[in-house]
Amino acid sequence: MLSASNDMEDYAIGIDIGGTKTLIAIVNRSGCILGQSIIPTNPNDGSVLYLERLCVETERLITELRIDVNICRGLGVATAGVVDSAAATVKYAANLGWRQVKVGEVLGKYFGLQVKLGNDANLSAVAEYVWGTAKEVKDLIYVTVSTGIGAGIISGGRLVAGADDSAGEFGHISMNVNGPQCGCGNYGCLEMYASGTAIANSAKQLVINDPSITSKEVMEAAETGDDSALQVIRTAGFYLGNGITTLIHLFNPKLIVLGGGVMQTGDILLGEIESIIQERCIEGMKQRVAVRRTALGKEIGALGAAGQFFMSEKTEESS
Numbered sequence: 228m229l230s231a232s233n234d235m236e237d238y239a240i241g242i243d244i245g246g247t248k249t250l251i252a253i254v255n256r257s258g259c260i261l262g263q264s265i266i267p268t269n270p271n272d273g274s275v276l277y278l279e280r281l282c283v284e285t286e287r288l289i290t291e292l293r294i295d296v297n298i299c300r301g302l303g304v305a306t307a308g309v310v311d312s313a314a315a316t317v318k319y320a321a322n323l324g325w326r327q328v329k330v331g332e333v334l335g336k337y338f339g340l341q342v343k344l345g346n347d348a349n350l351s352a353v354a355e356y357v358w359g360t361a362k363e364v365k366d367l368i369y370v371t372v373s374t375g376i377g378a379g380i381i382s383g384g385r386l387v388a389g390a391d392d393s394a395g396e397f398g399h400i401s402m403n404v405n406g407p408q409c410g411c412g413n414y415g416c417l418e419m420y421a422s423g424t425a426i427a428n429s430a431k432q433l434v435i436n437d438p439s440i441t442s443k444e445v446m447e448a449a450e451t452g453d454d455s456a457l458q459v460i461r462t463a464g465f466y467l468g469n470g471i472t473t474l475i476h477l478f479n480p481k482l483i484v485l486g487g488g489v490m491q492t493g494d495i496l497l498g499e500i501e502s503i504i505q506e507r508c509i510e511g512m513k514q515r516v517a518v519r520r521t522a523l524g525k526e527i528g529a530l531g532a533a534g535q536f537f538m539s540e541k542t543e544e545s546s
């Protein structure tokens with residue numbers, strides 16, 4: 228989605244802060260990435276030094292692209308962890324070691340732009356809504372399956388963020404109320420059965436002589452027909468399919484979009500999820516919902532961060 232830098236459409240800056248790297252993207256109204264840059268996050272540096280580096284690199288990118296700051300809608304930031312979107316503050320991010328980091332205040336002061344901050348799963352749903360393949364869809368749920376599991380819910384063209392920006396903790400719904408205890412305190416959470424971490428752990432228990440196996444290797448082994456790997460993937464698909472069925476029953480979406488590292492390998496997991504939904508979902512609802520893999524790449528978080536500035540006009544357009 229690259230295009231020439233002399234594009235005169237207005238644009239927004241989208242920043243996706245990951246545990247190891249940060250992606251900065253300049254995104255125009257059509258969802259084209261005019262330019263992007265990646266910097267290491269280096270959480271050990273602390274937030275002050277990090278935000279300083281982030282400002283300098285973002286400014287460098289804007290200068291390099293020779294784009295007019297006057298037509299910039301604002302600066303969006305996607306991050307893992309607990310956020311306070313109204314204050315554009317990261318309240319707590321375990322992967323960054325951050326507590327009460329006022330990202331909006333720092334970036335806003337530096338660039339003189341409005342800063343909008345959100346949780347990465349929520350903003351990935353925003354990216355799907357504003358720039359994904361389903362243009363007319365106003366009700367969709369983005370589900371990410373990677374080391375953990377999360378969801379972003381768009382209902383009636385609005386992001387369901389909850390009272391404290393904490394909605395969409397899909398990985399922590401209990402699939403087995405008497406199951407083993409999860410790190411969150413609840414028992415038998417979906418994440419314990421179907422995340423990348425869970426897939427790797429189950430494979431380790433089945434394939435005793437490979438303690439270092441990753442979820443990606445399990446997925447690849449399943450694609451080549453390995454019985455143990457197939458069993459692990461089918462179990463993960465069974466739990467994900469059942470969890471997603473609950474999401475469909477609660478929110479009646481038209482579209483479920485699946486993303487995250489675990490969803491990128493092969494079709495077995497996707498097939499398993501689809502067949503469980505068809506088997507378990509309420510008649511009439513299951514015929515109306517489409518399930519597909521995301522078509523947006525690794526830039527999805529940054530696209531969603533920028534997409535916050537184009538969301539309201541998309542909702543008006545399609546209503």
Ligand SMILES: [Zn+2]
Nearest residue numbers: 399409411416
């Ligand atoms: Zn949990």
